[in-house]
Amino acid sequence: MANRVSPAGRLGANLAGIAIFLVCAFPVYWMVNNSFLPRNKIRNPDPTWVPFGGTLANYRRVLTGGRIWDALSMSLMVTLATVLISLVFAFLAAVAVTRFRFRGRISFILALLVIQMIPVEGLFISQYKMLEGFGLLNTVVGLTIVYVANVLPFTIWTLRGFVAGVPYELEEAAMIDGCSRMQAFFRVTFPLLAPGLVATGVFGFLQAWNEFTLAVVVMTRESKQTLPVWLSVFTDSQKGVDWGAVLAASTIIAVPVIVFFLIVQGRMVSGLTSGAVKG
Amino acid sequence: MTTTQEVLPAETSTPVSSGPERRRRSVNALPYGLLVPATAALALALGYPLVRQVVLSFQDFGLAQQFGKPPEWVGLQNYRELVTDSYLWKVVLRSVLFCLANAALTACLGLAVALLMMRMSKVVRIAVQAGLLLAWAMPVVASMTVWTFLFDTQYGIVNWLLTHLGLDFDGHAWLLHPMSFFGVATVIVVWMSVPFVAFTMYAALTQVPEELVEAAEIDGATGGQRFRHVVLPTIRPVLYVVLLLQIIWDLRVFTQIFNLQKAGGVTEQTNLLGTFIYRQGVGGGHFGLASAAAMFMLALAVVMTAPYVRLMLKQEKEA
Incomplete structure (x- = not known):
């Protein structure tokens, strides 16, 4: 079936595929991302998408607390x-x-x-x-x-x-x-x-x-x-x-x-x- | 049936008995001996409790009995109490509806993802498979915390996103209303379950003979017709198994409901059978009543499992 897909059909499927990937992977990414963020960034009304300058403080609290x-x-x-x-x-x-x-x-x-x-x-x-x-x-x-x-x-x-x-x-x-x-x-x-x-x-x-x-x-x-x-x-x-x-x-x-x-x-x-x- | 067999190697690989095995058939006690440890373990941890549960369900076993008072035999009273209790019926109805809706949604979305996977280019398909695997591999409890965070009233990204799309979702409490509570639960359950369905259906779709589809196309069948008359009949056995499994699995969503309730759901309005039994028994000490409700759940599960078992038995005999 796969090799007889029209270009438009393939483009649509690819776009849908990207959406599926995002829906599947985003929660997992979001978990890891936010685990590296300091409290004030997590509580910021605007989300921080990438944990640049992140912190290990959360992990320290979990592992020692x-x-x-x-x-x-x-x-x-x-x-x-x-x-x-x-x-x-x-x-x-x-x-x-x-x-x-x-x-x-x-x-x-x-x-x-x-x-x-x-x-x-x-x-x-x-x-x-x-x-x-x-x-x-x-x-x-x-x-x-x-x-x-x-x-x-x-x-x-x-x-x-x-x-x-x-x-x-x-x-x-x-x-x-x-x-x-x-x-x-x-x-x-x-x-x-x-x-x-x-x-x-x-x-x-x-x-x-x-x-x-x-x-x-x-x-x-x-x-x-x-x-x-x-x-x-x-x-x-x-x-x-x-x-x-x-x-x-x-x-x-x-x-x-x-x-x-x-x-x-x-x-x-x-x-x-x-x-x-x-x- | 070829598709089923391709996807179910464990089924087909049952050996056809060869000469020496057949000879050994009637005289040997060894196979029974080999089964003893497994059977004993299952009898202890499942058989014995089952018998006890039947007994318990006919007894008045509450807090007083928990502190040493001998349980009283009350016949069918627990069952009568349950059957006449409109709350239990609400819980049962809720459980069955939730289960069917989730199973149907999961099967449809899973099939849709699988069909799309057949059409996308290789790179995108690999990305999709990686994403599905990630969602599938996540431990349930970890998924629950992340999803609770995603739907959080104050810091959740779902509210942020909807607000930025111009909707009024600032500070929206998702778990407060039963309908929206079950909506969130559905999103989570479906997110966890779709990967299995998608992979299984994709495996089945790759087994659909190319020539058949081409022949149908030459005969002038449209895409929809090709799907309905050529592809669907081939994958139907697998789809059937997957749907049955999903129904059985979605009847027991204790972990998801339990954790969402703790995160802010109204327990009474959101109990499904599992959490109801738990709260009656372990939580409330009404063991007699809880046992009767559990018997009810077992019966429901058996009814829903029967077609699956029949199907598996058929394959076992064919193998």
């Missing part, structure tokens, strides 16, 4: 625990559904799909009650339990594709050459899965790292907030909102996420349509 470091370590602990546990569990399950045919295989896959679609809000009340009963509210373990369940279905689904992508014939060949089935799997298939495991792990990382709803529900105590909850409360508690600090904090949280996302995004589109990722 609030409890960002507590929130950061909380987020790191929960996210890493979630990713590790769900990768191991998902890997085993993915091997089961791709390398074996057994009764209940399709049911299991179907169940994953349904679970995937359960809205968090539909269960968070009873998850809260459960963790309260276990004495696990405001703990890393408690939040990790609900996060693993949240990330697991999509992790299994994605890994399944990767495991299936390694031809079984390779393992067979290794077995003919004298490997046991286990050896064949771990010496031949497993190394080929490494990129898939990394990509899937990064997806899980992003999901857990950005998660807000369950974190608000489970981590009710201020000292236990994860980064997203901390940012939300930080925005809230500013007297006459200190936008410079808020936007600096947002930038700090967003930049690593964006970088990670760009690394793995190529697989995102296909993963999403095949039901792999929770919105």
Whole structure:
């Protein structure tokens, strides 16, 4: 289609494209731009478009003032625990559904799909009650339990594709050459899965790292907030909102996420349509 | 169906069972063992709460129970209370309307962006893709702070821009009125969701066979006719999946609504199902009532998910 567009049509599409680019990118740019501006420039009725002569004062206030470091370590602990546990569990399950045919295989896959679609809000009340009963509210373990369940279905689904992508014939060949089935799997298939495991792990990382709803529900105590909850409360508690600090904090949280996302995004589109990722 | 399969590699790559696997079929307990950890984790964190929630929804579980009084079995009273409560119906109606409007808008805009991407020159297209990726990659909470800032009453650039266009928007409070609150929420939700739709639809559009479109053109079909009779039928399966996913996702917009409410919305007039349940339960201590409302939300989600699951199951069986 692309090569038969009339010059006028192409010009129109290009202009629209520039508009789309601006609408998409401007909020992100505006966040970074204003995070470098001193308070009087942010509050100036006329906007400052480029942060010439900007300041790092906002970043200094964020990094030294609030409890960002507590929130950061909380987020790191929960996210890493979630990713590790769900990768191991998902890997085993993915091997089961791709390398074996057994009764209940399709049911299991179907169940994953349904679970995937359960809205968090539909269960968070009873998850809260459960963790309260276990004495696990405001703990890393408690939040990790609900996060693993949240990330697991999509992790299994994605890994399944990767495991299936390694031809079984390779393992067979290794077995003919004298490997046991286990050896064949771990010496031949497993190394080929490494990129898939990394990509899937990064997806899980992003999901857990950005998660807000369950974190608000489970981590009710201020000292236990994860980064997203901390940012939300930080925005809230500013007297006459200190936008410079808020936007600096947002930038700090967003930049690593964006970088990670760009690394793995190529697989995102296909993963999403095949039901792999929770919105 | 070729398009769907091109865009859904995870689906098609399910292996066709080869010889040795088929032999192993009936005797092996190993695959079940491999599924144990995942199943146990899901049963603990989702299954058990679900059962508890059903029980809770039939109990009077309020603040007194929170402090140790045993919960009282009240049968359907929570449900009766919800069904007869006109406020809940308002919230449900609001949630469904918000969800459908956002999903439809996202799908239309996403498709429009994808169609435009087919026509623009390469440089512009790369810029558009970079912009879409940026918006897609932004963490939800960071997006919320930026958008709140953009729509800020005093320092927001939206008010500045509209004022400079000669409109009276100086000091306009966007979040005060429910309609305008949901307008802002829609802008944010759509901004976050369009990239996924645009990329997916663009991938589908590149799969539309060139010869078909050319043949239609030679036969004298106009641009509109070519789109409706050649392009649209090819991309329809993907469009359908995307729309379904969007509907399911837009039913749960807790983070966006919650944060906008804190930034200045009137909670009672802007609650959607998620924030309503949260405020009833965690906020207000009415766990019985909140559980009943949550069951309602689950039911709604299941109804909306059913066609998607059926579609996926069909592909699974074909694969």
